[in-house]
Amino acid sequence: MKTNAYAAFQENGKIGPFQIERRTMGRRDVQLEIDYCGVCHTDLHFVNNDWGMTHYPVVPGHEIVGRISAVGKEVDGFKVGQLAAVGCMIDSCGNCHSCESDLEQYCFRGFVGTYNYPTADPGGVTYGGYSKRIVCKEDFILSIPENLKVEGTAPLLCAGITTYSPLKHWGVGPQRKVGIIGLGGLGHMGVKFSHAFGAYTVMITTSPEKGEDAQKLGADEILISTDVRAMARQSGQFDFILNTIPVNHSFEPYLNLLKINGVMCVVGAPEVFRINASQLVFGRKSLTGSLIGGIAETQEMLNFCGERDIVSDVELIRMDEINEAYDRLIKSDVKYRFVIDMNSLN
Amino acid sequence: MKTNAYAAFQENGKIGPFQIERRTMGRRDVQLEIDYCGVCHTDLHFVNNDWGMTHYPVVPGHEIVGRISAVGKEVDGFKVGQLAAVGCMIDSCGNCHSCESDLEQYCFRGFVGTYNYPTADPGGVTYGGYSKRIVCKEDFILSIPENLKVEGTAPLLCAGITTYSPLKHWGVGPQRKVGIIGLGGLGHMGVKFSHAFGAYTVMITTSPEKGEDAQKLGADEILISTDVRAMARQSGQFDFILNTIPVNHSFEPYLNLLKINGVMCVVGAPEVFRINASQLVFGRKSLTGSLIGGIAETQEMLNFCGERDIVSDVELIRMDEINEAYDRLIKSDVKYRFVIDMNSLN
Numbered sequence: 001m002k003t004n005a006y007a008a009f010q011e012n013g014k015i016g017p018f019q020i021e022r023r024t025m026g027r028r029d030v031q032l033e034i035d036y037c038g039v040c041h042t043d044l045h046f047v048n049n050d051w052g053m054t055h056y057p058v059v060p061g062h063e064i065v066g067r068i069s070a071v072g073k074e075v076d077g078f079k080v081g082q083l084a085a086v087g088c089m090i091d092s093c094g095n096c097h098s099c100e101s102d103l104e105q106y107c108f109r110g111f112v113g114t115y116n117y118p119t120a121d122p123g124g125v126t127y128g129g130y131s132k133r134i135v136c137k138e139d140f141i142l143s144i145p146e147n148l149k150v151e152g153t154a155p156l157l158c159a160g161i162t163t164y165s166p167l168k169h170w171g172v173g174p175q176r177k178v179g180i181i182g183l184g185g186l187g188h189m190g191v192k193f194s195h196a197f198g199a200y201t202v203m204i205t206t207s208p209e210k211g212e213d214a215q216k217l218g219a220d221e222i223l224i225s226t227d228v229r230a231m232a233r234q235s236g237q238f239d240f241i242l243n244t245i246p247v248n249h250s251f252e253p254y255l256n257l258l259k260i261n262g263v264m265c266v267v268g269a270p271e272v273f274r275i276n277a278s279q280l281v282f283g284r285k286s287l288t289g290s291l292i293g294g295i296a297e298t299q300e301m302l303n304f305c306g307e308r309d310i311v312s313d314v315e316l317i318r319m320d321e322i323n324e325a326y327d328r329l330i331k332s333d334v335k336y337r338f339v340i341d342m343n344s345l346n
Numbered sequence: 347m348k349t350n351a352y353a354a355f356q357e358n359g360k361i362g363p364f365q366i367e368r369r370t371m372g373r374r375d376v377q378l379e380i381d382y383c384g385v386c387h388t389d390l391h392f393v394n395n396d397w398g399m400t401h402y403p404v405v406p407g408h409e410i411v412g413r414i415s416a417v418g419k420e421v422d423g424f425k426v427g428q429l430a431a432v433g434c435m436i437d438s439c440g441n442c443h444s445c446e447s448d449l450e451q452y453c454f455r456g457f458v459g460t461y462n463y464p465t466a467d468p469g470g471v472t473y474g475g476y477s478k479r480i481v482c483k484e485d486f487i488l489s490i491p492e493n494l495k496v497e498g499t500a501p502l503l504c505a506g507i508t509t510y511s512p513l514k515h516w517g518v519g520p521q522r523k524v525g526i527i528g529l530g531g532l533g534h535m536g537v538k539f540s541h542a543f544g545a546y547t548v549m550i551t552t553s554p555e556k557g558e559d560a561q562k563l564g565a566d567e568i569l570i571s572t573d574v575r576a577m578a579r580q581s582g583q584f585d586f587i588l589n590t591i592p593v594n595h596s597f598e599p600y601l602n603l604l605k606i607n608g609v610m611c612v613v614g615a616p617e618v619f620r621i622n623a624s625q626l627v628f629g630r631k632s633l634t635g636s637l638i639g640g641i642a643e644t645q646e647m648l649n650f651c652g653e654r655d656i657v658s659d660v661e662l663i664r665m666d667e668i669n670e671a672y673d674r675l676i677k678s679d680v681k682y683r684f685v686i687d688m689n690s691l692n
């Protein structure tokens with residue numbers, strides 16, 4: 001079935017209209033009419049082929065929310081008309097130890113990404129959420145609490161789960177002092193979740209002007225990372241630090257902030273870093289990383305957001321404003337996530 | 347009280363006889379007549395001023411075992427004639443959160459090292475175990491099980507606790523697959539403890555000729571790290587890896603060996619490393635470090651060694667063979683720790 005979409009056709013080109021074919025509904029498939037799609041920095045990396053792995057034309061988008069318009073015969077968990085979502089994954093092997101442990105994001109055979117991944121479906125690669133409609137296996141469909149502001153739920157599918165999962169995994173909660181480095185799409189969700197989990201939450205940023213916003217999001221304190229004295233005063237005080245910085249930087253000042261047995265988790269874009277092993281040895285500190293979250297945990301996060309009325313702070317754009325949005329994304333000129341109103345695409 | 351010792355007097359010089367003065371016994375002090383002192387690679391780093399922090403003359407040695415020859419009036423845990431030991435620390439602040447948590451090695455004010463640390467005692471810096479006698483606060487004295495071969499217990503005080511502590515802290519035991527990288531003073535103790543804890547223990551080394559020895563020490567399997575195919579076959583299989591390599595090297599091939607949620611702990615000499623954060627992100631892997639162990643845990647380790655008849659494999663040398671031993675240490679030509687027979691020093 002044909003559907004309208006937006007695609008990038010070549011490296012460094014603009015993104016524009018494209019018609020794609022979605023696969024025919026299988027017995028266990030769910031069809032979604034897409035209402036909103038979040039704009040993740042990863043979309044731009046694929047559009048620009050920054051990681052050398054883009055198959056053009058690429059239809060980005062993995063923060064997808066909409067209404068179910070059809071369900072396969074054997075689908076029992078979802079109904080037509082229900083608010084639902086697709087995140088970063090649309091399939092995995094289902095049999096490996098990771099998949100059996102609800103950690104599909106670490107599938108031994110590699111999960112199938114929502115876009116730009118090889119598939120037997122029409123087109124040969126998966127097409128993402130910059131489109132009117134998507135068909136996806138029931139097991140990778142998520143349900144969205146109806147009480148939330150819908151456009152704000154889209155970024156939960158990537159920025160949300162990417163920050164929720166490590167904060168949960170490393171036991172963030174009351175009596176813990178937690179730092180969130182970087183106030184962007186990921187960082188603003190990190191502050192909201194850390195605060196919601198009851199931790200004393202410190203926004204760590206280079207930009208003093210972000211202080212007021214961070215407090216509105218739930219930060220108890222702001223730490224300006226370029227203020228050497230302020231950083232020294234907080235040395236050895238943090239239980240956990242979530243590092244959302246998407247570009248190369250020195251880890252040293254942040255590892256200094258950790259307590260004995262403290263953990264810093266990297267969720268920004270993967271890069272090569274230099275670290276001094278003595279910073280880990282003297283204090284038994286850990287440096288770790290985390291990738292999105294499994295499907296069950298993503299549903300748990302969405303339910304938690306429903307209970308606590310948590311959504312992303314978004315700026316709604318029309319589909320034809322995407323190129324401009326990418327230009328602004330590069331300058332971090334967004335509070336804090338662009339979301340495309342897919343009803344603006346004919 | 348004067349006592350004979352061996353010291354290094356200048357950078358790149360030889361180590362030779364020196365007379366030091368030990369402090370007068372305090373009420374809570376214990377005096378030890380030193381029988382054996384292990385030779386740690388750190389000794390050589392201090393002798394050569396590799397870390398730019400040596401105060402000459404330096405009397406190295408922090409793997410010290412002997413008989414108690416005197417106890418202060420208020421000492422109640424030790425008796426004259428008892429076999430006892432001093433490890434890497436002789437004091438700490440006692441009041442910080444680390445000290446109160448039996449983690450004196452991470453004392454906020456810095457522990458007082460057994461040698462080369464500022465002190466109010468005669469000489470102005472602490473003098474280590476390359477000497478006939480030492481006086482130390484009761485709280486930092488350890489008791490040695492009498493059933494063990496005494497010279498083999500000396501390296502337990504550094505090489506032993508440095509490997510025991512992280513293996514315990516990260517839950518090494520049955521049903522765990524554990525890699526020990528590097529078969530030297532630390533590595534050979536790592537293999538012994540991992541095996542004793544019931545883990546499936548793999549010796550990871552560049553040297554195929556070390557295989558037979560590693561199996562005698564308790565390794566279930568040998569993995570040659572230069573064998574690309576063998577390394578690929580074991581990719582994603584290890585729960586925990588203890589990295590004892592004392593020189594700069596690439597972490598990438600070892601991080602590849604870790605399972606999802608796997609941990610690699612660095613205990614070799616601190617260096618600056620380059621790591622690719624994606625190796626941590628894809629698999630929620632952790633890179634961490636660990637420094638010796640607290641006094642209570644060191645005593646626990648010594649008791650465990652007594653119960654399980656575990657000592658280091660050592661090569662006994664005379665005090666006047668120390669310069670030759672250092673030359674051999676640089677070439678890793680020792681199985682697996684030199685121990686000085688202090689009775690060879692007049």
